[in-house]
Amino acid sequence: EAQVTQNPRYLITVTGKKLTVTCSQNMNHEYMSWYRQDPGLGLRQIYYSMNVEVTDKGDVPEGYKVSRKEKRNFPLILESPSPNQTSLYFCASSTWRGLAKNIQYFGAGTRLSVL
Amino acid sequence: RKEVEQDPGPFNVPEGATVAFNCTYSNSASQSFFWYRQDCRKEPKLLMSVYSSGNEDGRFTAQLNRASQYISLLIRDSKLSDSATYLCVVNIRSNFGNEKLTFGTGTRLTIIP
Numbered sequence: 001e002a003q004v005t006q007n008p009r010y011l012i013t014v015t016g017k018k019l020t021v022t023c024s025q026n027m028n029h030e031y032m033s034w035y036r037q038d039p040g041l042g043l044r045q046i047y048y049s050m051n052v053e054v055t056d057k058g059d060v061p062e063g064y065k066v067s068r069k070e071k072r073n074f075p076l077i078l079e080s081p082s083p084n085q086t087s088l089y090f091c092a093s094s095t096w097r098g099l100a101k102n103i104q105y106f107g108a109g110t111r112l113s114v115l
Numbered sequence: 116r117k118e119v120e121q122d123p124g125p126f127n128v129p130e131g132a133t134v135a136f137n138c139t140y141s142n143s144a145s146q147s148f149f150w151y152r153q154d155c156r157k158e159p160k161l162l163m164s165v166y167s168s169g170n171e172d173g174r175f176t177a178q179l180n181r182a183s184q185y186i187s188l189l190i191r192d193s194k195l196s197d198s199a200t201y202l203c204v205v206n207i208r209s210n211f212g213n214e215k216l217t218f219g220t221g222t223r224l225t226i227i228p
Contacts, residue, residue, distance in 0.1 A: 033216070035218075040220075041220065042202070042218055042219065042220030042221055043159070043202070043218040043220075043221075044218075045215065045216075045217070045218075048215060058215070088156075090158055090159070094216070101147065102147040102149070102206050102216060103149065103161050103164065104151075104159075104161070104204070104216060105161075106158035106159050106160070107158060108157075108158055109156075109157070109158050
């Protein structure tokens, strides 16, 4: 089954404790992206990656890191989480090719609370 | 000006009515356009792509107006199950050739029995 898998789904942590949210896709997609969603602000892009070893900042990259060492994985790293990073996070992937070009497939989301 | 703008609603519409949303985008070089649906606390899912000539999928019709830089979504004979937030999505090509998919903040629709 084609899917984007995020883990964990729910996470409560404390300020300053490094954490990683994993994202994996099995569709051989080139493009992967991380978003956060907050009430009234909609989905905002944090980082995106056009292919392996190619990453770029989205609209709200501060406080986040990403890496793309393999095509299927795109982890989101919070080196020192702060309460303003409490949010709902989504990973997504898409291809550049064919009829499915630019159609994004989303993971189920990670609800993060930073205390 | 936001790259993609939508009326946030909420739209409260009686069952069976027709409802339409618009979305405007600022980058005239945008090439791909989509409508996504998001149920409460769930991930967004593709509703339909939007093609230049307009396209229809059952009760849903999408239109693209490149001259005025907006896309629209029309829902006919609305059902209770259509209650959701509808997200407009546009791909923005940067000056460096990167493509970034940008989401509108969404239009919330509630169908009332």
